[in-house]
Amino acid sequence: GQSLEQPSEVTAVEGAIVQINCTYQTSGFYGLSWYQQHDGGAPTFLSYNALDGLEETGRFSSFLSRSDSYGYLLLQELQMKDSASYFCAVSTMGNTPLVFGKGTRLSVIA
Amino acid sequence: EPEVTQTPSHQVTQMGQEVILRCVPISNHLYFYWYRQILGQKVEFLVSFYNNEISEKSEIFDDQFSVERPDGSNFTLKIRSTKLEDSAMYFCASSGRTRSHIQYFGAGTRLSVL
Numbered sequence: 001g002q003s004l005e006q007p008s009e010v011t012a013v014e015g016a017i018v019q020i021n022c023t024y025q026t027s028g029f030y031g032l033s034w035y036q037q038h039d040g041g042a043p044t045f046l047s048y049n050a051l052d053g054l055e056e057t058g059r060f061s062s063f064l065s066r067s068d069s070y071g072y073l074l075l076q077e078l079q080m081k082d083s084a085s086y087f088c089a090v091s092t093m094g095n096t097p098l099v100f101g102k103g104t105r106l107s108v109i110a
Numbered sequence: 111e112p113e114v115t116q117t118p119s120h121q122v123t124q125m126g127q128e129v130i131l132r133c134v135p136i137s138n139h140l141y142f143y144w145y146r147q148i149l150g151q152k153v154e155f156l157v158s159f160y161n162n163e164i165s166e167k168s169e170i171f172d173d174q175f176s177v178e179r180p181d182g183s184n185f186t187l188k189i190r191s192t193k194l195e196d197s198a199m200y201f202c203a204s205s206g207r208t209r210s211h212i213q214y215f216g217a218g219t220r221l222s223v224l
Binding site for chain 1: 143145151153154158166168201211212213214216217218
């Protein structure tokens with residue numbers, strides 16, 4: 001089977017740094033993606049890791065350890081607009097369906 | 111910036127009725143997907159489509175569901191006889207030949223089955 005585990009909720013203060021972890025157990029692994037979803041909105045691609053290490057995209061970074069089946073999304077200089085749900089998702093090939101985690105609801109407070 | 115377009119944004123139907131959800135993927139993309147998200151839950155894969163045929167489908171995608179690419183731009187999901195439990199947000203997504211791991215999602219169609 002396929003399973004991805006991530007915390008259900010995280011709360012952080014505006015301007016702070018927050019890390020959202022994701023562990024996965026899947027039959028096959030090609031890469032780990034992160035998507036952001038605001039209430040009522042579409043999932044929006046944030047970041048992707050196929051190899052071990054850190055990928056940085058502005059205020060967002062994502063990390064992968066394939067040997068540990070683990071990754072995380074790091075959000076820096078948090079803003080109120082970052083309040084949303086964040087999903088990790090595994091792809092088993094480059095163009096195969098994504099298997100999503102249950103999502104982490106991030107609340108940014110003043 | 112090119113985007114995936116879905117219509118309608120909200121569809122209300124009676125149980126047992128047929129519905130067709132429509133999507134216009136990004137024009138040069140080759141891979142198309144339907145996902146659904148029941149309120150408050152995770153996004154679940156339904157079906158993928160490539161080269162004018164289904165490439166993969168989940169156990170959710172039973173005989174009540176079908177997909178079509180009737181022309182060069184549209185991609186549709188049909189539910190033949192809707193059930194109450196089909197009520198969900200349905201997302202269409204597409205990806206291109208390069209960076210095919212990035213899927214671009216439409217804004218979704220909220221299906222309410224009464």
